[in-house]
Amino acid sequence: MKLAANLNFLFTEGNKSIAERIRLAHKAGFRAVEMNYPDSELSAVAEATVETGIEIALLTINFGDSKIGTASVPNAEEKFATQLQETINFAKKLKSRLLEAENMLGVIEPISAYAVPKYFNNNFERASSVIIAVNSKHIRLMIDIFHLQHIMGNVTNAFADFKDIIGHIQIAQAPHRHEPDVAGELDFSYVFEVIKSSGYSDWIGCEYKPKTNTLDGLKWIEEYPIVHL
Template sequence: MVLKFCPNLNFLFTEGGVGLAERYLLAHRAGFRGVEGPCPSAATVDSVLKAKSETGLEQVLLNLYTEGATGAEQVCAAHPTGIEQFRKNFEYTVKVAKSLKCRKIHVMAGIHFGDDRQKQTEVYLSNLKYAAKLLEAESIVGVIEPINKYAVPGYFLNSFTEAVRLLDAVNSPNLKLMIDVYHLQHIQGNVTNTLHDLKHYIGHFQIAQVPNRHEPNVRGELDYRHIFQEIENVGYSDWVGCEYKPKSDTVSGLGWIKEYGYSL
């Protein structure tokens, strides 16, 4: 059993409204050796660095830092009018990743705006090419993730076919595909064959049960005992992010790890 599991700190250890640094401590206390999740702001990054140092946790992946838009908008890679802000946000994320010794960044696409999808695709592709050059210079891997319309209505990248097309267009060894099996099942299903078809593109995995995004061993559409074996069968032996909503609380829901023959 070669897979390693890390909690996504946007989803796990959030009980009681604790801050990001406190979630590092809780993850360590539960036995995890790595974490993934949001990029800390300038106001919180020092406390996160301190928590990481105290726990020895590996920072597996950071989401793109988002800032610079009003309301619910976030300036991500496909924002049609936010190219300058995206690049500023991405450069900040890379800086934080280096300080945390993080090897992966999720270059989030963001929401579709307006009617001109072709124009927004051109902006997205341009930003991905820009990001890839910086990722190559810093020896960091960027990942892009298709997200299903039920979880995030209007998310710009909602197709694995389109994700592969963009990766081929950028053609960088430092830009890869993140497969969240929860989103894969919602978008197109056919999980086993898709993992094998896309194995050369994969840079990271995340998991949750479908349809309610709980722990992988709760009742649902997916057989994770089979899926974990298939993830290993395609040659993946790195971290798998636990991006699910605990059915009750984080710690009491961790029994699936031992149930499926893994350990922390």
């Protein structure tokens, strides 16, 4: 299983720009990255992806001036549509994936109330019901193992229940969101086997907070032969 660097959490030492983080991730051996919509450095990020040849495994929708977006905000449909179109346009430029009309993939992510209090989409059953109702292969579920553990646990049965609609996976140890090999609630040797058994074979995002620093923290990968950069 292949790993992508989440640039909101990795290579952030020294307050580096997203474009700089892309180059550092590439230098460290990553072939793909995840990132938020880089509103203030669109050209620099596009240049860095071309220069490195790195793949964009996940691009979060443009939040504008909101911290968590407008998808669930009443009467904000037009703003959401504008932000979504801006994200699609940039995703096309980066050759990323998002939504049916552009032959791309969009994912819905449940987020734990422990991480973002009062976040609307804090329930996997709610998210999956929306995906099933929409009934499009271009809308899928994001499973962040960290949030899954906080929201419902039961990792084995969760993957069995949702395997047909999974579009992307992210990892971090619970409860402190560090590397998978740090002491915590989850046995990632088992978790990775569950992911493999579910049939998922796409990128897995490393969305964790390094306990010390990014490069030293990457040594955890050596402990799990089932995953690689």
